[in-house]
Amino acid sequence: MVLFVTLGLIGGGLAAGGFVFNHEQNTLKVGSSAVKKEHMEHESWNAVVDNYVYIHNAFRNHLAYIRKGCESGKDMSKEFALWCKILELHSKVEDELLIPALDARLKEQNADNGSDKLIPEDILSGKDHDKVHDLIEAVSAMIKETNPDKGSLVSKLSELETALDEHLLQEELYVMPLMLKAFTTRELWALDSFIVNEKLGYCDKDTLIVITKWWFGNISIKEGIPLFQNFARAGNQAPMPIEDWKKLQDTIPALKPFATEDIMS
Numbered sequence: 001m002v003l004f005v006t007l008g009l010i011g012g013g014l015a016a017g018g019f020v021f022n023h024e025q026n027t028l029k030v031g032s033s034a035v036k037k038e039h040m041e042h043e044s045w046n047a048v049v050d051n052y053v054y055i056h057n058a059f060r061n062h063l064a065y066i067r068k069g070c071e072s073g074k075d076m077s078k079e080f081a082l083w084c085k086i087l088e089l090h091s092k093v094e095d096e097l098l099i100p101a102l103d104a105r106l107k108e109q110n111a112d113n114g115s116d117k118l119i120p121e122d123i124l125s126g127k128d129h130d131k132v133h134d135l136i137e138a139v140s141a142m143i144k145e146t147n148p149d150k151g152s153l154v155s156k157l158s159e160l161e162t163a164l165d166e167h168l169l170q171e172e173l174y175v176m177p178l179m180l181k182a183f184t185t186r187e188l189w190a191l192d193s194f195i196v197n198e199k200l201g202y203c204d205k206d207t208l209i210v211i212t213k214w215w216f217g218n219i220s221i222k223e224g225i226p227l228f229q230n231f232a233r234a235g236n237q238a239p240m241p242i243e244d245w246k247k248l249q250d251t252i253p254a255l256k257p258f259a260t261e262d263i264m265s
């Protein structure tokens with residue numbers, strides 16, 4: 001709860017200071033071609049849009065900004081290192097928390113009687129993340145060089161942008177609608193809370209501040225405002241019974257070592 005309040009204060013402070021949306025002058029990606037009217041009208045929409053649209057667009061926009069910087073011959077190695085760190089955390093959360101919980105719930109609901117009700121194989125296995133990771137390694141090696149070959153670096157970054165976009169779109173097309181169908185709104189906010197629960201070790205307070213600043217700075221104001229409102233929603237959730245937390249916990253191997261009380265927030 002304290003973390004969400006902190007997030008809200010940071011977001012509000014940054015917005016008021018005119019510090020955010022620093023790429024607004026550039027063409028920023030907004031929304032997703034995967035999102036349909038039925039998703040936006042779904043009662044749980046606000047509980048999935050942050051993790052499946054707004055943060056994805058921050059990754060796309062920041063990577064485009066890095067590539068453009070490299071095209072102009074700037075040293076973008078620090079920007080790229082930050083981008084990598086946040087993407088790594090996002091992917092880890094998906095692989096260790098969100099996908100195992102979704103997979104278990106779909107199996108429980110016996111919902112796998114149609115391809116539209118299945119998590120794509122490469123997302124389930126983590127292979128999709130591996131493909132992006134291999135390109136990240138290649139760019140990292142090049143961008144750290146004292147005088148990287150500009151043409152090769154920009155071309156590798158463009159390759160990474162394409163691979164990342166393909167991966168994110170898969171999640172938006174297939175995972176996001178399944179999350180809406182498989183969980184209650186409160187459960188979705190509970191899954192979201194695991195990411196910022198310091199006891200679970202995914203994101204400490206300092207990292208959270210860095211990510212929040214980065215997030216608002218790399219999305220359009222059109223998405224920054226609803227994101228800010230969702231931070232408030234996340235912090236205002238009614239308590240969920242411990243049995244329901246336990247039910248979620250039991251489907252996520254990474255949370256098994258924790259006391260159920262510690263995963264509640």
Ligand SMILES: [Fe+2]
Binds near residue numbers: 091
């Ligand atoms: Fe992912």
Ligand SMILES: [Fe+2]
Binds near residue numbers: 052094171
């Ligand atoms: Fe994602």
